[in-house]
Amino acid sequence: MMARKQVQAQRKMQILRALDSCLQEKSFQQTSIKDIARVAGVNHGVLHYYFASKDDILLNYIDYVIEDYRAQVKEWIGDKDITKLDKREFIEEIFAFINNKITLNRSLSHIFIEIWEIGIYNEAVRERLRHMYFAWIQELTSYISRFVSDEKFAKNISVSMVAFWEGMALFSVIIDPDGLDIAEVLGRFQERIIEIL
Amino acid sequence: MMARKQVQAQRKMQILRALDSCLQEKSFQQTSIKDIARVAGVNHGVLHYYFASKDDILLNYIDYVIEDYRAQVKEWIGDKDITKLDKREFIEEIFAFINNKITLNRSLSHIFIEIWEIGIYNEAVRERLRHMYFAWIQELTSYISRFVSDEKFAKNISVSMVAFWEGMALFSVIIDPDGLDIAEVLGRFQERIIEIL
Amino acid sequence: MMARKQVQAQRKMQILRALDSCLQEKSFQQTSIKDIARVAGVNHGVLHYYFASKDDILLNYIDYVIEDYRAQVKEWIGDKDITKLDKREFIEEIFAFINNKITLNRSLSHIFIEIWEIGIYNEAVRERLRHMYFAWIQELTSYISRFVSDEKFAKNISVSMVAFWEGMALFSVIIDPDGLDIAEVLGRFQERIIEIL
Amino acid sequence: MMARKQVQAQRKMQILRALDSCLQEKSFQQTSIKDIARVAGVNHGVLHYYFASKDDILLNYIDYVIEDYRAQVKEWIGDKDITKLDKREFIEEIFAFINNKITLNRSLSHIFIEIWEIGIYNEAVRERLRHMYFAWIQELTSYISRFVSDEKFAKNISVSMVAFWEGMALFSVIIDPDGLDIAEVLGRFQERIIEIL
DNA sequence: CATGAATGAGTTTTCATTCAT
DNA sequence: GATGAATGAAAACTCATTCAT
Numbered sequence: 001m002m003a004r005k006q007v008q009a010q011r012k013m014q015i016l017r018a019l020d021s022c023l024q025e026k027s028f029q030q031t032s033i034k035d036i037a038r039v040a041g042v043n044h045g046v047l048h049y050y051f052a053s054k055d056d057i058l059l060n061y062i063d064y065v066i067e068d069y070r071a072q073v074k075e076w077i078g079d080k081d082i083t084k085l086d087k088r089e090f091i092e093e094i095f096a097f098i099n100n101k102i103t104l105n106r107s108l109s110h111i112f113i114e115i116w117e118i119g120i121y122n123e124a125v126r127e128r129l130r131h132m133y134f135a136w137i138q139e140l141t142s143y144i145s146r147f148v149s150d151e152k153f154a155k156n157i158s159v160s161m162v163a164f165w166e167g168m169a170l171f172s173v174i175i176d177p178d179g180l181d182i183a184e185v186l187g188r189f190q191e192r193i194i195e196i197l
Numbered sequence: 198m199m200a201r202k203q204v205q206a207q208r209k210m211q212i213l214r215a216l217d218s219c220l221q222e223k224s225f226q227q228t229s230i231k232d233i234a235r236v237a238g239v240n241h242g243v244l245h246y247y248f249a250s251k252d253d254i255l256l257n258y259i260d261y262v263i264e265d266y267r268a269q270v271k272e273w274i275g276d277k278d279i280t281k282l283d284k285r286e287f288i289e290e291i292f293a294f295i296n297n298k299i300t301l302n303r304s305l306s307h308i309f310i311e312i313w314e315i316g317i318y319n320e321a322v323r324e325r326l327r328h329m330y331f332a333w334i335q336e337l338t339s340y341i342s343r344f345v346s347d348e349k350f351a352k353n354i355s356v357s358m359v360a361f362w363e364g365m366a367l368f369s370v371i372i373d374p375d376g377l378d379i380a381e382v383l384g385r386f387q388e389r390i391i392e393i394l
Numbered sequence: 395m396m397a398r399k400q401v402q403a404q405r406k407m408q409i410l411r412a413l414d415s416c417l418q419e420k421s422f423q424q425t426s427i428k429d430i431a432r433v434a435g436v437n438h439g440v441l442h443y444y445f446a447s448k449d450d451i452l453l454n455y456i457d458y459v460i461e462d463y464r465a466q467v468k469e470w471i472g473d474k475d476i477t478k479l480d481k482r483e484f485i486e487e488i489f490a491f492i493n494n495k496i497t498l499n500r501s502l503s504h505i506f507i508e509i510w511e512i513g514i515y516n517e518a519v520r521e522r523l524r525h526m527y528f529a530w531i532q533e534l535t536s537y538i539s540r541f542v543s544d545e546k547f548a549k550n551i552s553v554s555m556v557a558f559w560e561g562m563a564l565f566s567v568i569i570d571p572d573g574l575d576i577a578e579v580l581g582r583f584q585e586r587i588i589e590i591l
Numbered sequence: 592m593m594a595r596k597q598v599q600a601q602r603k604m605q606i607l608r609a610l611d612s613c614l615q616e617k618s619f620q621q622t623s624i625k626d627i628a629r630v631a632g633v634n635h636g637v638l639h640y641y642f643a644s645k646d647d648i649l650l651n652y653i654d655y656v657i658e659d660y661r662a663q664v665k666e667w668i669g670d671k672d673i674t675k676l677d678k679r680e681f682i683e684e685i686f687a688f689i690n691n692k693i694t695l696n697r698s699l700s701h702i703f704i705e706i707w708e709i710g711i712y713n714e715a716v717r718e719r720l721r722h723m724y725f726a727w728i729q730e731l732t733s734y735i736s737r738f739v740s741d742e743k744f745a746k747n748i749s750v751s752m753v754a755f756w757e758g759m760a761l762f763s764v765i766i767d768p769d770g771l772d773i774a775e776v777l778g779r780f781q782e783r784i785i786e787i788l
Numbered sequence: 789c790a791t792g793a794a795t796g797a798g799t800t801t802t803c804a805t806t807c808a809t
Numbered sequence: 810g811a812t813g814a815a816t817g818a819a820a821a822c823t824c825a826t827t828c829a830t
Contacts, residue, residue: 007793027318029226033821043795048822050793110317117314119371120307121224129371137377159382163364170363171356174316174326180334185356192393229803240812242806251804421712423620426824437791439827448825504711511708513765514701515618523765531771553776557758564757565750568710568720574728579750590783598814624800634816639801641814 012050015040016064019057023111028058028118059124062115066132069108072101073139087147088194094143095190098165103186109169137162147197157196164189209247212237213261216254220308225255225315256321259312263329266305269298270336284344285391291340292387295362300383306366334359344394354393361386406444409434410458413451417505422452422512453518456509460526463502466495467533481541482588488537489584492559497580503563531556541591551590558583603641606631607655610648614702619649619709650715653706657723660699663692664730678738679785685734686781689756694777700760728753738788748787755780 018040215237412434431438609631
């Protein structure tokens with residue numbers, strides 16, 4: 001039945017969302033299969049029915065998180081006609097999006113710090129992160145290329161921007177929101193980028 | 198009596214260095230007390246004699262790592278008379294130091310990503326990180342203030358620099374060394390900072 | 395209606411044969427219901443429709459194995475007119491059959507060792523084995539009685555022969571085929587039996 | 592300390608003996624680590640302290656069983672001066688020993704059937720069985736060689752005897768003691784061997 | 789009849805921690 | 810101070826069995 005497949009997909013999503021919720025409280029390692037099951041409201045055996053192992057859940061979760069972020073980017077791009085924006089407008093738009101949805105989204109940053117750490121010791125996870133960052137940088141480079149002729153320079157700027165954003169995301173999680181005037185720093189950086197391009 | 202204290206301190210250091218070594222292989226959670234003891238070359242019972250718990254080892258370890266880094270900074274500062282350097286010389290010096298000792302020191306970045314992650318779920322660790330980043334930013338701000346009059350601007354630049362460096366450190370660990378031309382990006386950023394100041 | 399019964403019987407055989415195949419790889423305990431179902435090419439739920447439990451499958455399987463062996467014996471007897479054979483001919487015939495079909499049939503011996511083990515802890519299985527061995531010994535006794543007058547002696551010889559064959563079957567499985575010259579030993583034993591009778 | 596080593600050896604024996612006891616009730620697979628611990632009167636964690644895994648316990652157990660049997664054989668040989676016995680005396684002695692200590696020792700046979708079964712699917716166990724049977728056969732061959740000149744014939748007889756004894760051991764466990772007149776069969780076999788040699 | 793989702797008891801194993809020697 | 814034996818809670822995972830569809 002078609003319904004079967006849908007139920008499967010739904011159950012999987014239910015479990016991945018439960019893990020998402022658990023990761024707000026505890027690290028992946030400290031989160032037990034039973035914890036996830038409890039939050040998902042299902043029997044713990046079910047998790048082993050839908051996923052091969054705890055590690056398999058993790059990998060699927062990471063794919064889901066990355067896919068979710070990509071979907072948001074797509075949606076954002078779909079809303080506006082980027083080609084019609086001038087440099088300042090474009091930078092303002094992109095910073096607004098990244099700030100609100102990514103850098104200052106503490107629960108997302110939270111999860112990414114977790115994924116970074118797992119990536120240190122887990123090649124499969126690291127591979128996924130690599131992929132994601134390459135795609136992100138490439139996309140940004142392609143946008144920026146509209147304003148600068150030097151392709152290499154465009155990529156260089158893109159790498160810097162993403163590194164900066166990730167550093168700021170880290171700060172927004174580690175350091176009290178008020179300890180640093182993060183919004184201010186982001187604003188100034190934005191101005192600087194406009195000048196540079 | 199004095200000697201005894203020293204022996205104790207030495208033993209503690211021996212254990213913390215063993216943990217340092219272990220963290221190159223496995224996460225803190227995956228590293229067992231017996232793993233650390235084995236690497237330290239001592240009986241595992243000893244670890245509970247010198248430290249209250251595994252978590253206590255961690256906290257002491259983080260203090261040790263941060264202290265170690267501070268000592269390196271101190272040593273670096275001690276070597277040169279910063280006040281005699283002009284802007285370009287100063288920036289070049291500081292980047293050379295940060296790049297070699299911090300940002301491109303993969304095994305250090307490795308450990309810091311681990312500490313970030315622990316900090317997410319552990320207030321005591323997060324507190325230490327906060328402290329460290331505040332001190333780092335403040336120190337940088339004080340140096341930069343020599344070249345810019347606006348104190349707020351100086352701090353803003355400092356935060357940006359540290360965020361950028363941490364993002365680059367992350368990339369150097371997560372992304373293949375050759376995947377991104379990290380040295381090139383760092384060099385360009387350096388130039389940009391000189392222009393700005 | 396009749397057809398339905400036949401389909402049921404066929405399905406059961408399909409499952410029992412699947413177990414037979416599984417037992418070449420893993421012990422009964424290590425073989426899961428789903429393993430059997432996979433090999434049988436049916437849904438695992440079906441196994442619980444046709445059999446009350448995993449243990450019930452086992453009991454039916456043992457009956458099937460024993461029945462299969464009996465059928466082979468019947469077939470062999472049907473082929474020749476035993477009454478016309480003289481002592482030497484008879485012994486040669488029976489040894490040829492036992493050696494080829496039973497003692498040196500490693501996959502069969504394999505399964506019987508498994509059944510012996512189950513029989514140790516399972517009265518129902520032990521009961522079936524008892525039955526089988528009694529029948530086998532009795533049959534052999536009746537044949538041998540043609541050549542010896544003492545009924546008790548005939549039975550005694552029969553028990554010895556079966557015990558010897560089972561011991562040799564064990565060796566053929568446990569010990570490398572080449573480690574012992576099993577064929578040679580069987581041949582000498584055969585000669586000795588002819589002398590004795 | 593010397594004492595430490597002894598305690599270790601004692602604890603290990605305590606655990607192996609507990610397994611021995613458990614195997615009288617359930618198969619190795621059905622016997623859980625906690626079952627063994629319960630019977631041994633120790634915490635289940637201890638079993639993992641002294642042995643690497645459940646499989647490691649098994650292997651050590653098998654070594655212990657085989658070693659125990661060898662010790663019995665050694666002791667028996669030590670008691671008498673075999674070289675002084677004539678053929679009949681020797682055969683009578685050896686049969687008396689094997690019958691009482693091995694073939695008719697139901698709890699031992701019990702355990703060996705279990706080990707045979709494990710050996711089917713476990714190369715390490717099979718290897719140990721092979722070793723044991725080769726040693727047994729070789730020893731028997733060396734004794735018998737005193738009475739027959741043909742070395743090959745002596746080995747052939749030895750293999751037959753061991754196979755027969757193992758088959759009879761199986762019967763003594765599987766078949767009710769009274770179902771077959773096992774003692775009688777063993778006696779006749781003994782007579783026959785004396786005639787042959 | 790067939791399917792496969794769900795259950796939950798049970799298994800091996802790990803490990804921080806304690807403590808007697 | 811050191812040692813290593815012992816404890817017991819908790820983990821991931823398996824699987825026979827049930828049952829709604």
